[in-house]
Amino acid sequence: APAAASDKHGAPPEFVVLHDVDPTIRYDIRYFGRHNFVGDRIDGYRQPQCILTRHAATALRTAQRTLLRQGYTLKVYDCYRPQRAVDHFVRWATDLDDERMKAEFYPNVDKSRLFADGYIAEKSGHSRGSTLDVTLVKLPAGPQRPYRPGEPLVACFAPVEQRFPDNGVDMGTGYDCFDPLSHTDNPAITGAARHHRDLLRTTLADAGFRNLPEEWWHFTLNDEPFPDTYFDFPVSRGALD
Ligand SMILES: C[C@@H](N)C(=O)N[C@H](C)C(=O)O
Numbered sequence: 001a002p003a004a005a006s007d008k009h010g011a012p013p014e015f016v017v018l019h020d021v022d023p024t025i026r027y028d029i030r031y032f033g034r035h036n037f038v039g040d041r042i043d044g045y046r047q048p049q050c051i052l053t054r055h056a057a058t059a060l061r062t063a064q065r066t067l068l069r070q071g072y073t074l075k076v077y078d079c080y081r082p083q084r085a086v087d088h089f090v091r092w093a094t095d096l097d098d099e100r101m102k103a104e105f106y107p108n109v110d111k112s113r114l115f116a117d118g119y120i121a122e123k124s125g126h127s128r129g130s131t132l133d134v135t136l137v138k139l140p141a142g143p144q145r146p147y148r149p150g151e152p153l154v155a156c157f158a159p160v161e162q163r164f165p166d167n168g169v170d171m172g173t174g175y176d177c178f179d180p181l182s183h184t185d186n187p188a189i190t191g192a193a194r195h196h197r198d199l200l201r202t203t204l205a206d207a208g209f210r211n212l213p214e215e216w217w218h219f220t221l222n223d224e225p226f227p228d229t230y231f232d233f234p235v236s237r238g239a240l241d
């Protein structure tokens, strides 16, 4: 691995802002805002940016070019995730009384099981810089209304017309829906949602990414440049200077 890999607190020069590599990829960085399973901004997210290693960003650009030809665009929800953000998730998980967002994000899974069942990791591939959470949006893209903190929550596996209106295509569940229905190969997912999951996974596989079986949205670059390093610099353009 490059020498800079040993410096876990600064961003080595191999990291880039995805928008600088491919300005056509959309983003909705959920951990910068409050529409996520915690219900708060997550530690370390100083800007709503997607930061990745250059290897991962250029591989994603290849996938995007394929998808644009088919009338879709990628939309990323999370990219590089600092270790302090993962530590925030771990702290949150120990407070079993805080179930503010359960009704949308994990209605049927016990909060105490979220790590054990593989939905959240204490050492996450996201912190290595070549993992991302992503969906597909059909073009022309519809508007994305903002989440209003405190609004009534609907289960992430409710029919697409009832759940939170993400402008992404129907994947059978919403993003970060911690439920067996999010397992990529769950046979209960059929029709358009099955087609969309398979299109996302096949296109990203062709570009060099592998999917996490528990989550249709989570992908890691096979040939990642920092396979053993968990970074902790903040999500901010300034961290790359
Ligand atoms: C929390 C979810 N978006 C995710 O990325 N889960 C995997 C398992 C991770 O935390 O690395």
Ligand SMILES: [Zn+2]
Pocket (backbone or CB within 6 Å): 078, 126, 132, 133, 217, 218, 219
């Ligand atoms: Zn992920």
